[in-house]
Each structure stands twice: as C-alpha cells, then as structure tokens.
Amino acid sequence: MRKIFAAIVLATLAIGFVGAHASADENVSPAEHRRLFRDGARLWPVYCNTCHNARPGDEKAPYEWNLIIMHMRTLGNLPAGDVRALVEYLKSR
Amino acid sequence: MPTRQIFSIFLFACAVVALSLVGLARAADSDGGDAAALKEIRSEMRQLREERKRDREVIHSLEIKVQQLETKDSKVETTTQQLQSTDQKLKETTLELQQTNAQVKTLQTKVDAPIPSPEFGDAISRYLGTHSFTITGAAGGNFVYDQQSGALDGLHSASQNSFFFDWEPMILYRPTDWILFEGVISTAFGSTGTGVDLSTADFQIFLNDYMTVVAGLFDQPFGDWYENQSPMWVNRFVTAPLPFGVEPVVPPAELGVQLRGGAQFGSLGQDFDYTVWGGNGPSYTSNVLGAVVSSPTAVANSQTNGKSIGARFRVYPLPVDSEMGRLELGASTYNGKWANGNWFNSWGVDFNYFIGNLQTRGEWLQSYRQMPNGVGADNRQGWYVQGGYFLTDLNIPGLPGMLNSYLHRFEPLVRYSGVNQRGVSTDDIAAGTGVGQGGFQAGLVPDFGINGSPATYAPHSREVALGLDYWIAPSIVWQNEFDIELPRSGGVFVSPTGAETPAGSIPNDRAFLSQFTIGF
Numbered sequence: 001m002r003k004i005f006a007a008i009v010l011a012t013l014a015i016g017f018v019g020a021h022a023s024a025d026e027n028v029s030p031a032e033h034r035r036l037f038r039d040g041a042r043l044w045p046v047y048c049n050t051c052h053n054a055r056p057g058d059e060k061a062p063y064e065w066n067l068i069i070m071h072m073r074t075l076g077n078l079p080a081g082d083v084r085a086l087v088e089y090l091k092s093r
Numbered sequence: 094m095p096t097r098q099i100f101s102i103f104l105f106a107c108a109v110v111a112l113s114l115v116g117l118a119r120a121a122d123s124d125g126g127d128a129a130a131l132k133e134i135r136s137e138m139r140q141l142r143e144e145r146k147r148d149r150e151v152i153h154s155l156e157i158k159v160q161q162l163e164t165k166d167s168k169v170e171t172t173t174q175q176l177q178s179t180d181q182k183l184k185e186t187t188l189e190l191q192q193t194n195a196q197v198k199t200l201q202t203k204v205d206a207p208i209p210s211p212e213f214g215d216a217i218s219r220y221l222g223t224h225s226f227t228i229t230g231a232a233g234g235n236f237v238y239d240q241q242s243g244a245l246d247g248l249h250s251a252s253q254n255s256f257f258f259d260w261e262p263m264i265l266y267r268p269t270d271w272i273l274f275e276g277v278i279s280t281a282f283g284s285t286g287t288g289v290d291l292s293t294a295d296f297q298i299f300l301n302d303y304m305t306v307v308a309g310l311f312d313q314p315f316g317d318w319y320e321n322q323s324p325m326w327v328n329r330f331v332t333a334p335l336p337f338g339v340e341p342v343v344p345p346a347e348l349g350v351q352l353r354g355g356a357q358f359g360s361l362g363q364d365f366d367y368t369v370w371g372g373n374g375p376s377y378t379s380n381v382l383g384a385v386v387s388s389p390t391a392v393a394n395s396q397t398n399g400k401s402i403g404a405r406f407r408v409y410p411l412p413v414d415s416e417m418g419r420l421e422l423g424a425s426t427y428n429g430k431w432a433n434g435n436w437f438n439s440w441g442v443d444f445n446y447f448i449g450n451l452q453t454r455g456e457w458l459q460s461y462r463q464m465p466n467g468v469g470a471d472n473r474q475g476w477y478v479q480g481g482y483f484l485t486d487l488n489i490p491g492l493p494g495m496l497n498s499y500l501h502r503f504e505p506l507v508r509y510s511g512v513n514q515r516g517v518s519t520d521d522i523a524a525g526t527g528v529g530q531g532g533f534q535a536g537l538v539p540d541f542g543i544n545g546s547p548a549t550y551a552p553h554s555r556e557v558a559l560g561l562d563y564w565i566a567p568s569i570v571w572q573n574e575f576d577i578e579l580p581r582s583g584g585v586f587v588s589p590t591g592a593e594t595p596a597g598s599i600p601n602d603r604a605f606l607s608q609f610t611i612g613f
Binding site: 039042043046049050051052053054055056059060061062063064066067068070071073074075076077078079080081082 | 217218221225226227229263265266267270273275297299301302303305307317320321322324326327353354355356357361362364366367368407413414419421445447452564567568612
C-alpha cells in the first residue's frame with residue numbers, strides 16, 4: 001500500500017513539473033514560427049494520410065486545432081516537435 | 094561492114110577511152126583531197142570525243158558537287174529547324190521559369206509574412222476562455238442488403254434489407270495545454286432498435302515531449318485497427334475485417350492506464366513510437382470454448398480477476414523528403430488473466446504503406462486462451478490485407494473534363510480477411526455479440542461496422558470484400574461494399590453447456606452495403 005501511495009505521489013509531482021514545462025512552449029520567435037510552418041507543410045500530407053485523408057486547415061477554427069492535434073498526437077504517438085509544426089501549419093491555413 | 098562505120102566506132106571507142114582516162118585522172122586527184130579531209134574530220138571527231146569525255150567528267154564532277162551541296166543544304170535546313178525548335182523551347186522554359194519565379198516570390202512573401210493576426214486570435218481566445226471544448230466525431234447512414242441462402246447448421250438465419258443510422262460524437266475538452274479529456278459515445282438505430290454505448294472516455298496527460306499518460310476507457314492499442322482505423326469515416330470499407338468483427342481475436346477496448354510517446358530518430362518523418370499499458374484484462378461472454386472476447390463495458394469484467402499488460406512498438410523508416418512513401422511496421426502483445434487466473438496471451442504484427450494514390454495495410458494476430466476444467470486451449474488467429482487506389486490521376490481520353498473530375502473522386506478497394514478458431518459459441522451466434530459500434534449488434538445480419546452474416550461466425554471464416562468509395566471531401570465519403578463470404582470447413586459449434594458439435598454446412602453468403610459518412 002505504501003508503494004502504491006509513493007508511486008501516486010511521485011506521479012503527481014512528475015505530472016505537475018512536466019506539465020508546467022510544457023506550458024512554457026507557447027512563446028516562440030517569428031523565425032521559429034516560420035520554420036514550424038514549413039515543417040508542418042511537409043509533414044501534414046504524410047502524417048495525416050498514414051491513417052486517413054489529410055484535412056485542410058480551414059475546416060476548423062485555430063483553437064479547435066489545438067484540441068484535435070492533442071488528440072492526434074496521442075493516437076498517432078507523434079513526436080512533440082512535429083506536432084508543434086503541424087498545428088502551426090494548420091492554424092495558419 | 095563499111096570503113097566509115099568502123100572508123101566511127103573506133104573514134105567513138107577512142108573517145109570513150111579518153112573520157113574514161115580523164116575521169117580516172119580526175120578521180121585520182123579527187124581521192125587525194127577527200128582522204129585529207131577525212132583525216133581532218135577524224136581528227137576533229139577524236140578531239141570532239143575527247144572534249145565530250147572531258148565535258149562528261151566535268152558534268153559528273155559538277156553533279157557530285159551539286160549533290161554534296163544539296164545534302165549540305167538539307168543538313169543546314171534540318172539544323173536550322175532544330176535550332177528554331179530549341180529556341181522555341183528555350184522561350185517556353187524561360188516563360189515557365191519566370192512564372193515559377195513569380196510563384197516562388199509569392200509563396201516566399203506569404204511565408205515571410207507575419208503569422209496572421211495575433212490580436213484577433215488573442216481576442217477570440219480570451220472570449221472562448223482558457224478551457225476550450227469542441228465536438229468532432231462522425232455520423233453515417235447506411236443500407237444493407239443480405240439475402241442469406243440458408244441457415245447455419247440449423248441455427249438462426251435471417252436476411253437484411255434495411256436502412257440504419259449511426260452517430261458517434263467525440264467530445265474533446267482541453268483545460269490546459271498538457272491535459273485533454275476525450276469521450277466518444279456511439280448512438281445508433283440498428284437491427285434491434287436504438288442503442289447507446291460508451292466507446293471511449295479517458296484523460297490524456299502530456300508529461301513531456303516523449304511521454305503521455307492515458308487513463309480511462311480506451312480503444313485497445315493493439316495493432317492499428319481499433320485505435321486508428323475503426324472510425325467510420327477513416328475505415329475505407331463499411332465493415333471491419335473479420336479479426337475485428339463478430340469473432341474478435343483480442344478485446345476491442347480496455348479500462349486502465351497507458352504510457353505512450355514517439356520520437357524522431359533520423360530525418361524528418363523517420364520516427365518510432367511505443368505504447369505500454371495495463372488494465373482490467375480480457376473477459377468473455379461465457380466460460381465455454383469459442384465464447385466471444387468482450388468489450389470491458391459489455392460484461393463489466395465479470396469474467397476476470399486478473400489484470401492485463403500490453404505493449405506495442407512501431408517504426409517509420411522512410412524520411413519525408415525521400416519521396417518513397419510512408420511505411421509503418423508494428424508489433425504488439427497483450428496478455429492477462431481471465432476467469433480465476435486462466436491466461437490469455439496474444440501478439441500480432443502489422444504494416445501500413447502508402448505512396449501517391451496507393452494505400453495498403455494489413456495485420457496478423459494470434460491469441461491463446463487457457464481454458465478451465467481441463468478443456469484444450471482456445472487458440473485463435475486472424476489476418477487481413479487490403480489495398481486501395483485513388484483514381485485522382487486517371488484521365489480517360491475523349492471523356493469530358495467534368496466526367497473525368499468525377500472519376501478522380503473514386504477509390505476502388507479490395508480486402509481479404511480471415512479467422513481460424515477451434516470453436517464458436519452458439520449462444521453468441523443466436524444472441525449477437527454486442528461488440529459492434531453501438532453495442533447492440535444482433536448477430537447473423539450485417540450492421541454498422543460489422544458484417545454479421547452467418548458465414549462470419551464460421552470457425553474458419555474467410556471473406557473477400559470489394560469496395561468502391563466516392564470521396565466528396567477528405568472526410569465525406571459514399572462507400573459501397575460487396576462482401577463474398579468463403580468459409581472453410583472444420584471447427585466446432587459449442588453449446589452453452591460446453592457440448593461440441595462439428596461445424597457442418599455453412600452458406601457462402603453475399604452481402605451489399607452502401608454507406609454515406611461524414612467525419613466532423
């Protein structure tokens with residue numbers, strides 16, 4: 001029981017720590033935005049078509065892509081850097 | 094004769110002689126002059142012949158020169174034409190380059206332009222709040238025609254000639270950029286009326302770039318089918334392949350926790366990913382051989398007292414820029430205990446490859462179920478392989494452009510799938526399994542996502558599915574499927590008491606399914 005409790009505490013601390021770290025990734029420079037956009041344009045037809053037809057960015061509002069890409073990151077186990085590129089591309093339309 | 098006469102004759106003769114002599118003399122003189130003239134003429138003729146010969150030689154020489162000149166002229170003309178053609182091509186290429194440069198400049202301008210309107214986006218984000226929410230999912234209506242040719246070993250048989258509708262909303266809720274909640278509810282009107290099922294409901298916590306925790310009810314991350322291919326607008330066919338149909342080889346879902354993530358190991362697109370998970374474990378509709386392995390929500394895990402663990406590893410070896418397409422190779426395993434500690438083990442491999450308009454994928458999976466009371470193991474195998482080709486680049490000469498544009502939207506498909514298992518529970522056949530989308534599938538007739546015709550319940554089932562999809566938009570499709578069931582002999586049917594009867598004749602069923610689906 002103690003082991004389970006300790007594991008839960010450790011997991012909670014880990015989630016809090018890495019979650020806060022992930023939140024700081026929003027602030028990127030314009031040059032980084034452009035790099036992400038270019039990478040996203042290359043990845044979009046490849047990653048999406050692996051399972052289904054690639055859907056154009058203007059189908060959804062930018063805020064919706066934030067949610068959908070999180071969902072797709074989990075389903076496809078997409079690398080985090082590539083996910084940032086994809087969402088940048090889809091939100092820029 | 095008188096003398097006068099003689100004298101006259103004599104004179105006449107003398108005169109004749111004299112004249113003859115004069116003529117001869119004159120002739121002699123004349124012969125000398127003619128010979129000279131003749132000689133001169135002959136000499137002139139020789140000269141003339143020589144001159145003629147020279148002239149001929151000169152003419153021949155001139156003719157050769159003329160021919161040579163003509164040949165040269167022809168070559169010059171050809172070269173001139175080639176130069177003109179090259180010049181034209183150069184002009185066209187220059188024009189294309191100018192157009193391309195203009196396009197590149199336009200694109201560069203767009204790329205270099207500031208990312209659009211942060212103020213407006215920020216305003217909308219503030220209006221929407223920090224907790225965002227959206228609904229996606231899919232909806233579809235279909236028509237099924239299945240005129241069954243006979244009963245399955247004296248068991249129930251039915252025919253289908255009906256319309257159905259299915260709606261599967263997915264709710265996504267994002268309280269922060271590292272937490273997401275996802276829930277899918279399947280609601281449908283099917284062969285037994287309206288049904289509702291909770292398909293998935295889980296939290297996704299993004300720990301870092303390489304680790305994500307998923308906790309709750311989720312599609313089984315075994316292979317590719319349940320997680321990635323089962324949504325109706327994603328599946329290229331109307332029905333699932335046999336290993337994921339009425340007699341699934343591994344459970345379709347799990348209630349538990351996952352740890353998963355992915356990373357790039359080479360160039361852009363060269364990735365690998367992993368998923369490990371544990372859960373409540375497999376459960377079955379009954380303890381008899383051939384009982385259906387169930388969704389966690391269907392039997393509430395009454396058949397299990399053990400937990401499960403699973404793992405999946407996938408690799409994508411081809412870089413994006415190689416233009417060699419996208420290849421996925423994966424391997425999965427899922428193991429646990431059911432019914433008082435009896436083992437369940439399974440493993441499988443899968444692939445997925447697409448390049449251009451061609452899409453292919455396939456899976457092979459196998460499971461072992463330890464049976465209680467000394468009954469032999471309930472082993473199962475399943476597989477499928479499918480391919481499709483978009484007719485995007487097909488242009489039939491002579492066909493109007495509008496018709497060609499319609500033709501470009503078609504995708505012909507073919508799939509071969511099969512399942513081998515020792516036996517099938519007659520309870521499952523008669524009552525339906527509930528493993529389909531909506532959770533109310535009644536068995537022995539096709540329904541949403543599942544071809545439930547009798548032949549698919551055969552212990553050794555085989556199916557060839559022919560498909561023709563018409564894509565109206567990337568997520569809007571009209572799908573048509575013709576299923577040819579080709580069950581093999583062998584295996585047993587198992588009664589609720591466990592009594593086994595060899596499977597007899599099984600009708601080779603045919604079914605037609607047409608479905609209109611929107612992914613939203």
